[in-house]
Structures are given as C-alpha cells and as structure tokens.
Amino acid sequence: MEADGHQSHPRDKGQVARQGLQLLSLRRFLRTLQRPQRHTWRANRKKPPEALLSRPFQKPPTPWSPDGFYEEAEEPGSWMEQYTGEVYIQELASMLPVEVLKAFLPLHSVRILDLCSAPGSKASQLALELTGESVLMCNEAKTSRAQILRCNLLKTVVADRCLILQEDGRHLAAAGSACFDAILLDAPCSGEGNLRRIPEVIERIQAPNYGRIKAENASLQKQLLQSAWRMLRPGGFLVYSTCTLNLQENEEVLEHLPMAEAEFMDLPARLGFPSCSSLGLRLWPHHWDSEGFFVACIRKRGGGGQSVAAPTPRAPWPWSTLSWEEWNDLRAEATDDWPDLTPSEVSRVARYRGDLFLLPPLNALNGLDHLLPMTTPALRLAPLELRLHGARAAAGEDWVALAAQLGGGLGAYTAQMDALVQRGAHWQSAVQIFDRLGEERLKADLIACNTLMKAYSKGGAAGAARKLLKQMRSWIIAPDVTTYAAAMKAADAEELFQDLREDGLQPDVITYTVLMGAYAKRGRRAKAEAALRDMSRDALQPDVIAYTALLDLYAKLGDLEALRRLLATMAPNVVSFTVLLKALVKLQRLQEAQETLEEMQLKRMANLISYTSLLSAFAKKGQHPMTFVTFTAAIFARLNLEVPQRS
Structure with a gap:
C-alpha cells in the first residue's frame, strides 16, 4: 500500500513498468514514485x-545539460526570473532531446524543424545553441499554445532566429520534403512518465479504455513520424521523444520507419549512459530522479555532411524586405527598444501582412519556399514585443503584465498575481487576475492556486482561504504543504494542520513553524512545546523562526529559566539573543541584560536593536548615570557613529 492509502496505485503504476524491469528495479521504481519530483x-x-x-x-549543473540546475532551496515556479526569460522551469528529462541532437549534429548554419513545439521549452533551449545562418521553424497548431510559444521565444531573446507555423504536423510534408537538417518530434503521448507530477495520469491508466487511448496516440505518432521523415534531408537527424514509458508509443512507433533508410544512433555510447538493447534511450524515474522519458535519434541514410542551408536559387518570398534608407526613416521615428542593425542585418527587416518583422538569416530560408507562406516570423518590430525580447527587460509588475498581454499563458498570469502579493496589494486584486484564467480558458494549476493562497494569507482572508482549499479538491488539484502553510497563516492553523495530516501529507518546517507561531500568539505554551517535540520526531530541524516563536512566548510569560534552557539547545544567533535581551529589559534585570549584551559583543552578534533596547531601559529607569554615559560612548565607538558636535 502507498503512503496515501490507495491500494490500487502500485499495481497501476506497475503497468507502465513492463519493459524489462527486474524485481529489484521495479521496487525502486515504485518507491521513487512516492517521493516528490525534484525541481x-x-x-x-x-x-x-x-x-x-x-x-x-x-549546486553544479545537471548530468547532461550544462545550463540545467537542480533546485532544492525554493519553489522555482514563483521566480520572477522565469518571466523575464533569464530562467526556464524545465524538467531534467525534457532537456535531453536537444543535448542528443548536439551530440550528433554541429548546430552551425542549419535548418531545424520543431514539429510539436509548444510551449517552447525545447525550442528555446535549441535556439540558444544555433550559430551562423541557422533557422528554427516551430510548429504548433493551436492558436493559444502558439501564442505561449512565441512569448517564450521572445523572452529567451531567440525570436530573431525563429519562424512559427500553425499547421497540422501530419500534413506538413506536402509543402516541403527533404528540406531540414534536423527535426525534433516530441510527440503527444499518454504521459506515463509524469506519474509523480500529474495525478490525473493514474486515473488515465486505471481507465478501462486505456488500451484504446494508447492505440490512438500511437496512430497519431506514426503519422507525425512519417511526415517528419519525409521533410528530413538525407544525412539529417530526427530526434523522437515522448514522456511515456510503454513500448507501444515508442519502439513500436519507430519500427514503422523505412528501416533501409533509418540508422539508429547509439545514444548510450555517445552520451555516456549505461548500454541498452532498445532502439532509443529510456529514462526511468528511479535512475535519475526525473520524470520518465524516452528519446531516440535516427539518421536518414544517404547525403553528405553539407547543410541544405547553403545558398540555392530562391523563389519569391511572401514578404518584402526594406532598403537601408527605408530602415533609417523608420528607425528615426521608432522607440528606444528597436534594435540597432548593421546594413547587412537590415536586409532581414521585412513587411509582412501589414507589420514589420525581423527575419531569420536569409540564406537559411532558401529551399523552404513552399513552407514560408504558411509561417509568421517570431519577432515583430513593435514596442511590446521588442520590450519582451530585449536583454534589458525589467523584472517589474508592468513587465509581467506585458507578458500576459502577449499571450504568456498561465505562467504570466501567475506572475502578475505574485507581483501584486509582493507589493502588498489587496488580495482581491489577485482574485481578479485569477478569475481571468477562466475567461481565457486556462486551467489553474497548483502554482497558481498557491499564489492566490499566498494573497489570502497576507490579507488574513480566512474564509477565502478555506473556500480555495475546497475548490482545489473539486478541480482535482491536490493541495501540498505550501498550500497549507499559506492557508494556516490566514485561517485556523491547528485545524488546517490536522487536515494536512489527514490528506496524507508530511508537514515540513514551514508548516510546523506557522503552527508554533499560532500557538505562541494565543499563549498556548504546552501546545507550542509539543509541536517542537513533534518536529524532532518527524526528523525536522527547527529553524530560527520556529525557535523564536517559542522564545517570544517564554519572554511574554516572564519564564527566563525556560528561555535560557531553550537557548542553550540552539546554535547562537542574533535573533535569539535579542529575544533574551528584551526579556531581561522587560523584567528590569538590567545587570543581566548588560552581561548578555557583552556576550553578544564577544560573539559579534550585537546590533543596533540590542544596543538601543538596553539604552532605552537605562534611560527609562533613570539610574546608573555614569554607566549610561560610558555605555553610550562605547556604542558610538563600536558602531562608528558620528556624534554631532555643538558649534
């Protein structure tokens, strides 16, 4: 039985593990699925x-991506850096297809197609690797997802190398065959590899029609694969990937390639992975603590090493380029966000459908003639897009709103809510942003809900916090400890802490600290002390905030013995010593307070607050005038403060 008490889950999860796992590996696989996925x-x-x-x-970079990093200190989903384009929140396994392509094909002056591109994690990663006269064509049939894709390319500052298609990938080959050096096909799939991250996957696996779902996926994957293969030049590379683990959507799909033309690359040998007998490389969650993933790289036999991006005779393009004089006239009236271009780069500026765009390198477009009328250049020379694409984009609230306006999707709206929370806006402002998700037909996720809960927490909106918890369950969004920690700050912490336990969640330091703070605020000493003991029982190390909540309670109660006893169990720090100092001052035990301050001085922990607390006590007491004067002089000397002189 799993930790959440659902007996059927191990069996259902085991259904995805029938690709040769031995018993010991299967046990490790199931145990890994019970742990949260690393960010x-x-x-x-x-x-x-x-x-x-x-x-x-x-920590150092992830195993196969020099730009990838693990995050254990924070929840990166709320980072402002992901909305400015400095960071892309991307799963470890998802970074692998681009690294696979890099291992087999130099990415200089090449034409590449990303056939199923949205939301743009792999496209933005790949575009950063391109050099020379390279172009990346990104395809996404759905308009809303294509907008998110374009927004991510703009933020990453790679839109000037990209063209966007909005076509059914199964039929693209009719418009262009043998014209790409490489193609990424991250195919739609059943998502079995996302078992830890997306609870709905379990329900899908349990469904009686799951076999039919996999068969339908496989049929779509085969059609996409056949289309991609036709568009790949001889000598080019196709990287096929899914985030599922079964054979039907991976190896059995690849077996429909014309084997006389297909040369399967040895990924383990090239990338340093353990050898395998599969046509591709299967990542198991228990091997890399990642999501489950499959990737294969196939070379199309024939052809030489020269890219098709070499200059070739050109058919008429669907856009008209500008002259240097026209550019200068436009540039004189433009905003500061417009790029400074060299004369050779100005030839890439084109009028298209009533707007100005910056095209990818022109030589890279030769030979794509039948596809070009179906595309839109990713970088439109308009103020909003240029601000988003600029390397100097500000990480402010207005900038985040800009990302949402340009179709940044759920993440941009979540960032807007977070920015409102950070500047202390009323929680109803965050609610207004959250309500827009429904208007835009966007489905809220855990991060969006947690951001709204944080707004309720800061605003003390207890009723709204409880309502959101109920709504999350109806939306099949399982609250996590972050949800509960925020809710506990707004509503009844003790009751919600019990709900957290009943949901099968393991309390963390933050939730315990919030609980202790609530007990301390109400003067419930026994409950606060019990919570501290429970933290130790759960193998959690209390932090300074948790200890300080109890220290403050002892100080309010005037129990110096308990305060000193707890202080002795802690690593010395300025916060805890200051609590003790204030307690001594409050009880008018000024000699002990002065001795405590001297101890803080020896430990280099004294600060302005500790000095002024004791000075204020001396002044109010009206005693020890010489001590007060001497002490004041010492303070100014130690703090290097300038004492004003009477002129």
Missing part, C-alpha cells in the same frame, strides 16, 4: 540569472 531549471546564457547562479549553495 530543475535551465539558465539562459543570453540573460544569465546572476543572482541565482552566484548563490553560495548553488
């Missing part, structure tokens, strides 16, 4: 997140 993120080398990369506890 990973990818840095944008064009706009590096210096504050994150320079953290003293920042």
Whole structure:
C-alpha cells in the first residue's frame, strides 16, 4: 500500500513498468514514485540569472545539460526570473532531446524543424545553441499554445532566429520534403512518465479504455513520424521523444520507419549512459530522479555532411524586405527598444501582412519556399514585443503584465498575481487576475492556486482561504504543504494542520513553524512545546523562526529559566539573543541584560536593536548615570557613529 492509502496505485503504476524491469528495479521504481519530483531549471546564457547562479549553495549543473540546475532551496515556479526569460522551469528529462541532437549534429548554419513545439521549452533551449545562418521553424497548431510559444521565444531573446507555423504536423510534408537538417518530434503521448507530477495520469491508466487511448496516440505518432521523415534531408537527424514509458508509443512507433533508410544512433555510447538493447534511450524515474522519458535519434541514410542551408536559387518570398534608407526613416521615428542593425542585418527587416518583422538569416530560408507562406516570423518590430525580447527587460509588475498581454499563458498570469502579493496589494486584486484564467480558458494549476493562497494569507482572508482549499479538491488539484502553510497563516492553523495530516501529507518546517507561531500568539505554551517535540520526531530541524516563536512566548510569560534552557539547545544567533535581551529589559534585570549584551559583543552578534533596547531601559529607569554615559560612548565607538558636535 502507498503512503496515501490507495491500494490500487502500485499495481497501476506497475503497468507502465513492463519493459524489462527486474524485481529489484521495479521496487525502486515504485518507491521513487512516492517521493516528490525534484525541481530543475535551465539558465539562459543570453540573460544569465546572476543572482541565482552566484548563490553560495548553488549546486553544479545537471548530468547532461550544462545550463540545467537542480533546485532544492525554493519553489522555482514563483521566480520572477522565469518571466523575464533569464530562467526556464524545465524538467531534467525534457532537456535531453536537444543535448542528443548536439551530440550528433554541429548546430552551425542549419535548418531545424520543431514539429510539436509548444510551449517552447525545447525550442528555446535549441535556439540558444544555433550559430551562423541557422533557422528554427516551430510548429504548433493551436492558436493559444502558439501564442505561449512565441512569448517564450521572445523572452529567451531567440525570436530573431525563429519562424512559427500553425499547421497540422501530419500534413506538413506536402509543402516541403527533404528540406531540414534536423527535426525534433516530441510527440503527444499518454504521459506515463509524469506519474509523480500529474495525478490525473493514474486515473488515465486505471481507465478501462486505456488500451484504446494508447492505440490512438500511437496512430497519431506514426503519422507525425512519417511526415517528419519525409521533410528530413538525407544525412539529417530526427530526434523522437515522448514522456511515456510503454513500448507501444515508442519502439513500436519507430519500427514503422523505412528501416533501409533509418540508422539508429547509439545514444548510450555517445552520451555516456549505461548500454541498452532498445532502439532509443529510456529514462526511468528511479535512475535519475526525473520524470520518465524516452528519446531516440535516427539518421536518414544517404547525403553528405553539407547543410541544405547553403545558398540555392530562391523563389519569391511572401514578404518584402526594406532598403537601408527605408530602415533609417523608420528607425528615426521608432522607440528606444528597436534594435540597432548593421546594413547587412537590415536586409532581414521585412513587411509582412501589414507589420514589420525581423527575419531569420536569409540564406537559411532558401529551399523552404513552399513552407514560408504558411509561417509568421517570431519577432515583430513593435514596442511590446521588442520590450519582451530585449536583454534589458525589467523584472517589474508592468513587465509581467506585458507578458500576459502577449499571450504568456498561465505562467504570466501567475506572475502578475505574485507581483501584486509582493507589493502588498489587496488580495482581491489577485482574485481578479485569477478569475481571468477562466475567461481565457486556462486551467489553474497548483502554482497558481498557491499564489492566490499566498494573497489570502497576507490579507488574513480566512474564509477565502478555506473556500480555495475546497475548490482545489473539486478541480482535482491536490493541495501540498505550501498550500497549507499559506492557508494556516490566514485561517485556523491547528485545524488546517490536522487536515494536512489527514490528506496524507508530511508537514515540513514551514508548516510546523506557522503552527508554533499560532500557538505562541494565543499563549498556548504546552501546545507550542509539543509541536517542537513533534518536529524532532518527524526528523525536522527547527529553524530560527520556529525557535523564536517559542522564545517570544517564554519572554511574554516572564519564564527566563525556560528561555535560557531553550537557548542553550540552539546554535547562537542574533535573533535569539535579542529575544533574551528584551526579556531581561522587560523584567528590569538590567545587570543581566548588560552581561548578555557583552556576550553578544564577544560573539559579534550585537546590533543596533540590542544596543538601543538596553539604552532605552537605562534611560527609562533613570539610574546608573555614569554607566549610561560610558555605555553610550562605547556604542558610538563600536558602531562608528558620528556624534554631532555643538558649534
């Protein structure tokens, strides 16, 4: 039985593990699925997140991506850096297809198609690797998802290399055959690899029609694969990937390639993974603590090493380019966000459907003649897009609103809510943003709900916090400890802590700290002390805030013995010593307070608050005038404060 008490889950999860796992590996696989998935993120080398990369506890890059990093200190979903384009929140396994392509094909002056591109994690990752006269064509049939894709390309500052298609990928080959050096096909699938992250996957696996769902997926995947294969030039590379683990949607799909033309690359040998007998590489969650994933790389036999991006005779394009004089006239009237272009780059500026765009390198477009009329350049030369695409985009609330306006999707709206919370706006402002999700037909996720809960927490909206918890369950969004920690700050912490337990969640330091703070605020000493003991029982190390809640309670109760006893169990810090100092001052035990301050001085923990607390007590007491004067002089000397002189 799993930790949440659902007996059927191990059996259902085991259904996805019939690709040769031995018993021991199967046990490890099932155990891994019970643990939360590790967060990973990818840095944008064009706009590096210096504050994150320079953290003293920042771990080295992930195994196969030099720009990927694990995150264990924070929840990266709320980082402002992901909305400015400095960071892309991307699962570890999802970074692998681009690294696979890099291992087999130099990404200089190449034409590449990302056939199922939205929301843009792999497209933005790949575009950052392109050099020379390269172009990336990104396809997404749905308009709403294509807008999110374009927004992500703009934020990453790679839109000037990209064209966007909105076509059914199964039929694209009719417009262009043998014209790409490489194609990424991250195919739609059953998502079995997302078992830890998306609870609905279990329900899908349990459904009686799951076999039919997989068969329908496989049929679509085969059609996409056949279309991609026709568009790939001889000598080019196709990278096929899914986030599912079964054979039917992976190896059995690839077996429909014309085997006389297909050469399957040895990914383990090239990338340093353990060898396998599969046509591709299958990532198991228990091997890499990632989501489950499958990736294969196939070379189309024939052809040489030269890219099709070499200059070739050109058919008429669907856009008209500008002259240098026209550009200068326009530039004189433009905003500061417009790019500074060289004369050769100005030839890439074109009028298209009534707007101005910056095209990808022109030589890379030769030979794509029948596809070009179906595309839209990703970078429109308009103020909103240029601000989003600029390397100097500000991480402010207005900038986040801009991302939402340009179709940034759920993440941009969540960032708007978070920005409102950070500046202390009324919680109803966040509700208004949250309600727009429904108007835009966007489905709220856990991060969006947690952001709204944080607004309720800061506003003390207890009723709204409880209502959101109920709504989340009706939306099949399981609250996590972050949800409960925020809700506990707004509503009855003790009752919600019990609800957290009943939901099968393991309390963390934050939830315990909120609980202790609530007990301390109400003067419930026994309950606060019991919570501290429970933290130790749950193998959690209380932090300074948790200890301080109890220290403050002892100080209010005037129990110096208990305060000193707890202080002796802690690592010395300025906060705890200041609590003790204030308690001594409150009880008018000024000699002990002065001795405590001297101890703080020896430990280099004294600060302005501790000095002024004791000075104020001396002044109010009206005693020890010489001590007060001497002490004041010492303070000014120690703090290097300038004492005003009477002129």
